[in-house]
Amino acid sequence: MITTKGIFKSFAGKTVLSGIDLDIKSGTVFGLLGPSGAGKTTLIKIITGQLGADSGEVHVFGKNVKDLTGDDKKQIGIMMDDHGVYDRLSVADNLKVFCDIYGIPYSGIGKALEEVGLADSAKKPAAKLSKGMLARLKLARVFLIEPKILFLDEPTSGLDPMTMKYIHRLIKARRDAGCTVFLTTHNMEEATVLCDEVALLNEGKIVERGQPSEICRRYNHQKKINIHLKTGGDVSFAHDAESAGEIGRLIEQGRLETIHSSEPTLETVFIELTGRKLEAEEEIRYA
Ligand SMILES: Nc1ncnc2c1ncn2[C@@H]1O[C@H](COP(=O)(O)OP(=O)(O)OP(=O)(O)O)[C@@H](O)[C@H]1O
Ligand SMILES: [Mg+2]
Numbered sequence: 001m002i003t004t005k006g007i008f009k010s011f012a013g014k015t016v017l018s019g020i021d022l023d024i025k026s027g028t029v030f031g032l033l034g035p036s037g038a039g040k041t042t043l044i045k046i047i048t049g050q051l052g053a054d055s056g057e058v059h060v061f062g063k064n065v066k067d068l069t070g071d072d073k074k075q076i077g078i079m080m081d082d083h084g085v086y087d088r089l090s091v092a093d094n095l096k097v098f099c100d101i102y103g104i105p106y107s108g109i110g111k112a113l114e115e116v117g118l119a120d121s122a123k124k125p126a127a128k129l130s131k132g133m134l135a136r137l138k139l140a141r142v143f144l145i146e147p148k149i150l151f152l153d154e155p156t157s158g159l160d161p162m163t164m165k166y167i168h169r170l171i172k173a174r175r176d177a178g179c180t181v182f183l184t185t186h187n188m189e190e191a192t193v194l195c196d197e198v199a200l201l202n203e204g205k206i207v208e209r210g211q212p213s214e215i216c217r218r219y220n221h222q223k224k225i226n227i228h229l230k231t232g233g234d235v236s237f238a239h240d241a242e243s244a245g246e247i248g249r250l251i252e253q254g255r256l257e258t259i260h261s262s263e264p265t266l267e268t269v270f271i272e273l274t275g276r277k278l279e280a281e282e283e284i285r286y287a
Contacts, residue, residue, distance in 0.1 A: 001026040001149065001180045002047060007056035009042055016042050018204035020056070024197070029171060029181040031195035033188065033270065038201045040184040041080070044151050047182070048078055060149065074102060077142030077150045081157075087127035091118055091137055094126055098141045112140040116170060132163035139170060150174060152183040156190060168194050188267035192216075198266070202274040212266050219272065220263035228258040236262075 007020040016039040024030045032040050045051035047058050049065045058065040061072055085094050095109045113119045116136040121129070129137060135155065142150060155171070156164045171194060175181055185191055191198050192212045199209040208215055225237045227250065237243035250256045264272070 001061070002030075002182060003059045004043075004047060005057045005059075007043065007046060007058070008054045009039070009046060009051075010054055015204055017046070017053070020201075020206060022199065022206070024180060024182060026180050027175060027178050028196040029175050029183065029194055031191040031198040032182070032184045032201055033186070033191055033198055033266075034184075034201035035186070035274070039204055040201060041153055043201070044078075044080070044153050044182070044184065048076065048151055049073075074104075074145055075148040077145055077147035079138050079142050079151065079155060080153045083138070085126045085134065085137060085141075088125060090123050090125055091129070091140075092122040094137060095141060095144060098144060102145055104145060108144050108146075112144045115143055116140045117166070132159050132166075135159055135163065135167060136170075139167065143170075143174070147179060150179055150181045150183075152181065154184055154186070156185070156187070164190065188265065188270060192266050200270055200273060207273050208269070215269055216263045216266060219269045220261070222262040224262040226260045226262055227256055229255050230257045231255065 002022065002024040004020050004022045007017050008015070009017040020043060022030075032043065034040050042051065046053045047060070047065065049058075049068065060068060060076070063072065086097065089097065091113070092109055095112065096106055099106050099109070109122075110119070113122055116139050118133060118136055118140060121133060126134070126137065139152075139155070142152075150171075152171070156167050159167070168190070171181055171183070175196075183195075195212060197210065198212055198215070199206045201207070210218070223239050225239065225243065225247065227235050227237065227247065229235065229250070237247060247256075247259070
């Protein structure tokens with residue numbers, strides 16, 4: 001559905017993207033992960049034709065992005081941070097403006113507002129929306145066009161966990177209806193629960209890619225089974241027959257409180273690969 005081959009991009013002599021190859025399957029949620037400044041937004045802009053690459057090719061719907069027709073572009077929803085809403089217009093009027101720009105009828109507005117749970121706030125001025133409602137309005141705007149592909153640049157950045165989960169459900173529902181979703185995030189937990197495939201971008205290169213759980217299994221260097229006992233102690237066991245007996249006995253004796261395999265989280269893998277903390281944590285540290 002979306003492929004890139006050998007994308008390079010520099011700004012003022014500084015290389016930001018250094019040979020990006022991607023192949024995103026139809027009907028999946030793809031997550032581009034990376035620290036701040038890694039080039040995620042730049043790559044979205046290149047793939048959506050908002051910015052030219054220095055070299056390399058982008059194909060969307062099997063066509064070079066430069067050859068997309070107006071009709072093709074109408075099937076691509078793009079939600080970026082710098083695509084603001086009109087503060088003084090109501091929620092519904094914001095969507096009407098968007099319909100006018102895209103040349104689509106207003107008849108879909110009610111359904112889009114229902115979908116994101118904003119039907120009761122249709123008349124509210126956008127300036128009075130909470131952060132979470134604003135994020136949902138921005139989603140309603142891209143849902144209006146019934147996109148075949150959605151590009152979402154940090155769709156849940158700065159949102160509370162409940163709103164985040166709500167937005168995850170909306171994104172998954174779109175995916176289940178056949179839409180291909182390309183999103184960026186700093187949040188590895190989000191990527192783990194939301195994305196079918198992820199790619200880790202660091203210093204202009206994709207340093208790892210695959211299904212989140214599969215990546216975590218691949219970096220399970222310890223291969224241990226970690227048990228917390230009801231008495232409070234922690235014990236680790238190797239993956240072998242001898243351990244099976246001992247673990248079995250702990251269960252029989254009712255001494256086992258929790259049991260976990262030792263594969264790392266995506267966040268730990270990311271830190272191992274990049275030697276870098278994620279932006280959110282850096283922000284807290286330097287705040
Ligand atoms: N138009 C531009 N002119 C000059 N430099 C730019 C421009 N756009 C981006 N950059 C630089 O390219 C690098 C990558 O920026 P980009 O916005 O793509 O990162 P990002 O991964 O989206 O970061 P964030 O997570 O903070 O959104 C940064 O160093 C940024 O300063
Ligand atoms: Mg960005």
